[in-house]
Amino acid sequence: MDTGPGSRLNTPTALGLLGALVALGAVLAAMTGPYPISLAQLAGALRGHPADPMIDTVLFSVRLPRIAAALLVGGALAAAGTVYQGLFRNPLVSPDILGVSTGAGLGAALGIFLSLPVLAIQGLAFAAGLGTVALVYLVASAVRGHEPTLVLVLSGVVLGALAGACVSLLKILADPYDQLPAITFWLLGSLASVRTDDVLGAAPAVVIGLVPLVLLRWRMNLMALGDEEAAALGASPRRLRMLFVAAATLMTAGVVAIAGVVGWVGLVMPHIARLLVGPNFHRLLPTAMLMGAGYLLLVDTLARTLTETETPLGILTAFVGAPVFLWLLASGRRVW
Amino acid sequence: MTRLVARALAFGYRHHPVGDGVDLDVGGGGVLCLLGPNGSGKTTLFKTLLGLLPRLGGHIELDGRDIATLPHVQVARHLAYVPQGHESVFPYSVHDMVVMGRSAHRGLFSGPTASDRARATDALAELGIADLAGRDYTHLSGGQRQLVLIARALAQDAPLIVMDEPTASLDFGNQLLVLEQVVRLARRGLGIVLSTHNPDHALRCATRVLLLKDGRLLASGRPDDALSEPALSAVYGVAVRVERLSDGQRVCVARDAAVAG
Numbered sequence: 148m149d150t151g152p153g154s155r156l157n158t159p160t161a162l163g164l165l166g167a168l169v170a171l172g173a174v175l176a177a178m179t180g181p182y183p184i185s186l187a188q189l190a191g192a193l194r195g196h197p198a199d200p201m202i203d204t205v206l207f208s209v210r211l212p213r214i215a216a217a218l219l220v221g222g223a224l225a226a227a228g229t230v231y232q233g234l235f236r237n238p239l240v241s242p243d244i245l246g247v248s249t250g251a252g253l254g255a256a257l258g259i260f261l262s263l264p265v266l267a268i269q270g271l272a273f274a275a276g277l278g279t280v281a282l283v284y285l286v287a288s289a290v291r292g293h294e295p296t297l298v299l300v301l302s303g304v305v306l307g308a309l310a311g312a313c314v315s316l317l318k319i320l321a322d323p324y325d326q327l328p329a330i331t332f333w334l335l336g337s338l339a340s341v342r343t344d345d346v347l348g349a350a351p352a353v354v355i356g357l358v359p360l361v362l363l364r365w366r367m368n369l370m371a372l373g374d375e376e377a378a379a380l381g382a383s384p385r386r387l388r389m390l391f392v393a394a395a396t397l398m399t400a401g402v403v404a405i406a407g408v409v410g411w412v413g414l415v416m417p418h419i420a421r422l423l424v425g426p427n428f429h430r431l432l433p434t435a436m437l438m439g440a441g442y443l444l445l446v447d448t449l450a451r452t453l454t455e456t457e458t459p460l461g462i463l464t465a466f467v468g469a470p471v472f473l474w475l476l477a478s479g480r481r482v483w
Numbered sequence: 484m485t486r487l488v489a490r491a492l493a494f495g496y497r498h499h500p501v502g503d504g505v506d507l508d509v510g511g512g513g514v515l516c517l518l519g520p521n522g523s524g525k526t527t528l529f530k531t532l533l534g535l536l537p538r539l540g541g542h543i544e545l546d547g548r549d550i551a552t553l554p555h556v557q558v559a560r561h562l563a564y565v566p567q568g569h570e571s572v573f574p575y576s577v578h579d580m581v582v583m584g585r586s587a588h589r590g591l592f593s594g595p596t597a598s599d600r601a602r603a604t605d606a607l608a609e610l611g612i613a614d615l616a617g618r619d620y621t622h623l624s625g626g627q628r629q630l631v632l633i634a635r636a637l638a639q640d641a642p643l644i645v646m647d648e649p650t651a652s653l654d655f656g657n658q659l660l661v662l663e664q665v666v667r668l669a670r671r672g673l674g675i676v677l678s679t680h681n682p683d684h685a686l687r688c689a690t691r692v693l694l695l696k697d698g699r700l701l702a703s704g705r706p707d708d709a710l711s712e713p714a715l716s717a718v719y720g721v722a723v724r725v726e727r728l729s730d731g732q733r734v735c736v737a738r739d740a741a742v743a744g
Contacts (some may be wrong), residue, residue, distance in 0.1 A: 183673030190619060195683045233573070238572070239572075265663060273485060274698065292496075292498075296636075360646055361589075362592040363591065363592065364594075365586070365593075365594040365595065366586065366591070367584055368579070368585060369573070371571075371572060371573055372571065373582075375530065375535050375566070376564070376566055378533075378534075378535055379535065379555075379558075379561070379563070379564035380559055380583060380584065380586050380587060380639070381556040381558070381559030381586050382556075382565075382586065383555055383556075384552070421573070425574070425575075425576060425579075426573035426574055426575055427575060427576070427579045429594050429595075443534050470614045
């Protein structure tokens with residue numbers, strides 16, 4: 148009885164298949180690039196017997212950190228999107244709904260404008276992302292007597308627009324030859340300069356955010372029924388919502404700080420996961436995370452191999468994501 | 484036995500009181516039926532009884548304890564809620580939907596156990612809709628949804644169930660089907676509070692009736708006493724005639740001025 152209707156796969160099978168697919172993708176991604184590495188060379192390097200010191204450098208300082216970052220960023224964005232879509236009872240919601248990405252974008256743009264070191268830019272992006280959502284939450288809690296999720300979304304839209312205007316202002320003021328391209332590139336997302344330290348820096352935020360989401364994922368179903376029904380079924384909607392928003396924001400801010408603004412993953416992956424295993428968050432959350440991780444790994448591998456220069460992730464996720472999404476809509480499948 | 488008791492209850496919103504002076508008492512085996520026109524405060528009263536809205540005055544006791552002091556999870560173990568057959572945003576399977584009724588019995592961090600799934604299957608079978616288990620909730624008819632939500636309340640294993648207009652927007656056959664289940668559940672020992680727009684429904688299933696107008700009780704008591712022609716006429720603002728059929732069943736009809744005159 149754990150399985151949904153017949154057309155859906157049962158959970159362990161789906162998760163096992165997806166996990167294997169993502170692992171296979173990671174191996175292929177490690178072998179692919181301007182400096183190709185064979186399977187034997189890869190196995191040797193991983194066992195600590197590199198045939199060539201160049202392989203060691205390419206693999207351990209560039210490719211593996213980047214693969215780890217793609218999995219981390221994709222998984223975190225998909226998980227946050229899944230949670231927000233349930234929390235706001237709306238399948239068209241993405242992790243940016245409360246302004247975390249716009250806020251982080253403002254922090255990064257400010258850091259670049261002030262010519263701060265990379266670590267400070269990341270820290271500023273992370274803090275500004277968290278700060279924006281905290282502000283949105285405070286404003287929404289001050290407004291009483293309305294549907295709480297609606298107020299939350301509206302104040303997210305308003306403060307997000309404000310942060311967006313500040314970013315535009317910084318772009319105009321920035322040095323057009325040096326700072327402006329950096330800001331623009333950051334806002335489109337990229338893993339090109341990610342190193343092991345960046346992955347290790349973002350991982351704690353993702354893990355700390357993920358633990359409550361995984362533990363409470365069945366309760367997420369109650370929140371998707373609305374506050375009153377959730378309370379009548381024995382949940383505490385206000386406390387749960389605060390916890391879910393905090394966890395999802397922490398994860399998103401953590402990955403946006405190292406990858407920039409990567410759109411589409413958090414919006415589309417939950418839909419495709421829902422088609423596979425149904426809407427029950429108990430199985431939806433792990434499925435969406437694996438799919439998000441695999442999807443961003445694919446897109447990032449394309450980003451670094453398709454052309455001579457790096458293509459920003461935000462462009463590719465849309466180019467790959469939009470047609471798939473349209474195809475799903477046009478083929479008449481229920482996307483939500 | 485668990486009882487839900489309200490005394491001199493005032494309810495509504497802080498800047499918008501809806502009603503006051505409501506007394507009610509329901510326990511196992513009882514069917515308390517709340518009748519009243521649109522806007523009389525039925526849904527607000529229910530939300531207050533469920534502890535979802537803070538009361539404005541008076542007392543509500545659940546199982547002898549003040550409901551305002553009980554956390555949601557404690558209330559949910561004694562009092563289940565069947566909302567008006569609603570739309571769900573996500574197409575949960577019927578079985579998943581019913582399993583959610585078990586959450587008051589599980590710790591915050593745990594998912595449903597095998598016994599929770601079995602309880603949900605039993606609840607569906609009890610209402611005769613076991614065959615719907617694998618269907619999407621969003622693809623069901625209004626009557627089927629209402630039965631699924633009642634099954635979820637059964638899976639919640641609460642001795643009292645509050646149903647907000649369980650027959651609203653159902654066709655004639657489904658209305659009777661739901662009322663039949665209400666009577667059967669009360670015979671099984673559950674206490675039921677329900678609201679309805681149709682006085683005939685109260686006559687069919689209620690052990691006690693409350694007539695609510697503009698947030699105040701116009702009449703309360705056994706259906707035969709409370710549902711008098713003057714009381715019903717006053718509540719709905721139209722002339723109502725109560726007739727007794729040959730088998731003793733009472734029905735309400737409009738008093739047609741032309742015919743009566």
